[in-house]
Amino acid sequence: MRSKKNIEFAALAVVLVMALGAAVSYWMDRSTTVLVHELRMELEQQQRVDNILDALRDAETGQRGFIITGNEVFLEPWQHARQTLPAAIREAKDKAGSDVEQAKLWRIARLAELKLAELDETIAIRRGEGFAQTEKLVSSMRGKATMDELRRLVAARQARTDARRKVLRTEMLAASRRSFTVSLAATLINICVFGALLVVMARMLRERRETALQLEHKAAQLAGAVELGTRQNRELRIVAEMLRAVEAMPSSLDTGAVVARGFGKLLPGAGGTFFALDSGDAGTLRQLSRWGDASAQPSEMTLDDCWALQHRAHYKTSGCDGPSCAHYRSHGGDGKGGMRLCVPLVTHDELVGLVHLEGLAREADAREQQEQLAVTVAEQLALALGNARLRESLRRQSVLDPLTGLFNRRYFDETLRRELARSRRMASPLSLVVLDVDHFKCVNDGFGHAAGDAVLRAIAQLVRQSIRYCDVACRYGGEELVILMPDCAQPDAARRAEALRADIAGAPPMNDGAGPDAITASFGVAEFPLHGPDADSLFRAADQAMYRAKREGRNRVVLAAQP
Numbered sequence: 001m002r003s004k005k006n007i008e009f010a011a012l013a014v015v016l017v018m019a020l021g022a023a024v025s026y027w028m029d030r031s032t033t034v035l036v037h038e039l040r041m042e043l044e045q046q047q048r049v050d051n052i053l054d055a056l057r058d059a060e061t062g063q064r065g066f067i068i069t070g071n072e073v074f075l076e077p078w079q080h081a082r083q084t085l086p087a088a089i090r091e092a093k094d095k096a097g098s099d100v101e102q103a104k105l106w107r108i109a110r111l112a113e114l115k116l117a118e119l120d121e122t123i124a125i126r127r128g129e130g131f132a133q134t135e136k137l138v139s140s141m142r143g144k145a146t147m148d149e150l151r152r153l154v155a156a157r158q159a160r161t162d163a164r165r166k167v168l169r170t171e172m173l174a175a176s177r178r179s180f181t182v183s184l185a186a187t188l189i190n191i192c193v194f195g196a197l198l199v200v201m202a203r204m205l206r207e208r209r210e211t212a213l214q215l216e217h218k219a220a221q222l223a224g225a226v227e228l229g230t231r232q233n234r235e236l237r238i239v240a241e242m243l244r245a246v247e248a249m250p251s252s253l254d255t256g257a258v259v260a261r262g263f264g265k266l267l268p269g270a271g272g273t274f275f276a277l278d279s280g281d282a283g284t285l286r287q288l289s290r291w292g293d294a295s296a297q298p299s300e301m302t303l304d305d306c307w308a309l310q311h312r313a314h315y316k317t318s319g320c321d322g323p324s325c326a327h328y329r330s331h332g333g334d335g336k337g338g339m340r341l342c343v344p345l346v347t348h349d350e351l352v353g354l355v356h357l358e359g360l361a362r363e364a365d366a367r368e369q370q371e372q373l374a375v376t377v378a379e380q381l382a383l384a385l386g387n388a389r390l391r392e393s394l395r396r397q398s399v400l401d402p403l404t405g406l407f408n409r410r411y412f413d414e415t416l417r418r419e420l421a422r423s424r425r426m427a428s429p430l431s432l433v434v435l436d437v438d439h440f441k442c443v444n445d446g447f448g449h450a451a452g453d454a455v456l457r458a459i460a461q462l463v464r465q466s467i468r469y470c471d472v473a474c475r476y477g478g479e480e481l482v483i484l485m486p487d488c489a490q491p492d493a494a495r496r497a498e499a500l501r502a503d504i505a506g507a508p509p510m511n512d513g514a515g516p517d518a519i520t521a522s523f524g525v526a527e528f529p530l531h532g533p534d535a536d537s538l539f540r541a542a543d544q545a546m547y548r549a550k551r552e553g554r555n556r557v558v559l560a561a562q563p
């Protein structure tokens with residue numbers, strides 16, 4: 001704003017200086033023109049006077065020639081003078097400027113007229129009276145006196161004119177010098193004002209350039225912020241989706257694909273491997289997924305295989321610069337994948353897994369961003385995995401019997417109803433085996449409750465080993481166990497119950513020998529819908545068969561009777 005005012009002021013100053021310069025030049029030129037005009041007039045007037053004198057001289061010379069010779073030819077200059085002089089004298093009088101000049105010219109004109117009259121007279125006498133009379137008149141010196149006076153006046157006038165010319169020339173020179181000085185001053189002032197104008201304009205341009213640069217910088221910052229915001233929103237969305245999917249998984253061990261997809265989207269150029277802590281073994285991590293161009297990794301690893309797992313802190317290494325973790329080194333990691341990063345998944349001081357990333361950006365800033373993102377996401381993922389594991393644990397606790405690890409009675413009741421409905425729908429058989437440990441009271445009484453518990457755990461282990469994947473074994477209560485066998489008819493169920501009975505009876509002394517030498521169990525087997533159309537009747541049939549086995553001597557398998 002200030003610069004704009006300065007420019008306007010400078011432009012106004014330039015216009016004023018130029019107008020002033022033009023006015024001064026015009027005035028000086030005008031005064032010089034007047035001087036030149038005056039000089040020219042002076043010279044012309046002098047020329048007129050000289051011409052009058054010359055004409056009179058010529059006429060006088062012709063008169064002398066005529067007087068001496070009497071030849072009329074000599075009178076030609078006189079005749080010419082008679083014709084031209086009156087007009088020339090008139091003109092000279094008319095052109096006289098000042099009163100003094102006019103008076104002097106009047107005097108010259110008068111003398112010229114007197115001289116002309118004297119010439120006329122002498123010529124007339126010569127013609128009429130001859131040479132002698134004329135000589136008398138000439139000898140009177142009247143004509144000479146007039147001519148001398150005339151010459152003196154013309155010479156004086158010439159001297160005045162010369163002096164005046166000198167003065168005029170001096171004035172013209174002074175005017176020319178003044179004009180030059182004024183022009184020079186105007187030019188210098190214009191140069192200064194133009195210079196100032198240029199400085200102001202240059203400053204203004206610089207300010208505008210700086211403002212434009214600042215605006216550009218701000219625009220770039222804004223664009224960067226928008227881009228950052230967009231990227232962070234996208235990352236947040238991906239992370240939120242991944243965490244939601246992890247939480248929706250029935251087991252933390254099913255989260256491999258979800259984590260691979262999430263990290264693949266978050267770090268597009270990087271490959272990776274995801275390990276989760278084995279739910280059964282706190283010292284082992286299982287590989288659940290691999291994505292991108294990740295190198296082969298072991299399917300299982302221990303805490304000793306990874307620096308990050310041992311120290312519960314992320315560990316970064318590149319190419320061959322630092323010592324690689326054993327899980328990478330031992331599985332063909334060749335160091336070509338650029339920067340690698342092991343991020344342990346830790347929540348509430350509990351290790352739940354590990355994310356191993358490879359092929360991170362080579363450029364330091366981009367890699368730093370990737371690393372921060374990976375660590376932040378790993379914290380969230382660890383929390384989600386921890387929650388999933390907690391949920392699994394709670395779910396397990398709610399359906400599992402803590403002593404034997406078999407399902408509890410509540411789970412059995414739910415499963416029996418579900419399996420009955422499925423059998424009905426599929427028209428497939430469903431067998432139920434009820435198992436009761438024989439003389440268990442004697443074990444407790446004889447060896448103590450701890451021994452009794454150990455016997456129950458050992459029998460549960462034998463049950464787990466003997467059943468199929470789809471069978472469900474539960475502790476129904478006390479020393480009574482039940483096994484639900486989908487798609488299994490009574491004869492098959494009886495055969496498998498018999499095999500289990502034999503395994504229990506033939507098992508070595510339980511509780512490390514601090515228990516009974518041998519243990520047996522009685523079994524009852526019933527089949528749906530053969531021995532009962534619903535859960536209660538089916539269970540009752542199998543239970544009654546088991547009691548019959550007890551009554552018939554224990555350590556045996558008894559089939560439910562046909563209703």
Ligand SMILES: Nc1nc2c(ncn2[C@@H]2O[C@H](COP(=O)(O)OP(=O)(O)OP(=O)(O)O)[C@@H](O)[C@H]2O)c(=O)[nH]1
Pocket residue numbers: 403436437438439440441442444448449450451452453456477478479550554
């Ligand atoms: N150690 C231990 N004992 C249990 C547990 N649950 C029930 N018992 C005991 O198991 C015994 C069951 O005894 P009974 O019902 O008389 O049957 P039994 O001695 O096995 O005799 P039969 O069934 O007729 O062969 C009781 O003494 C209960 O206290 C348990 O979780 N641990």
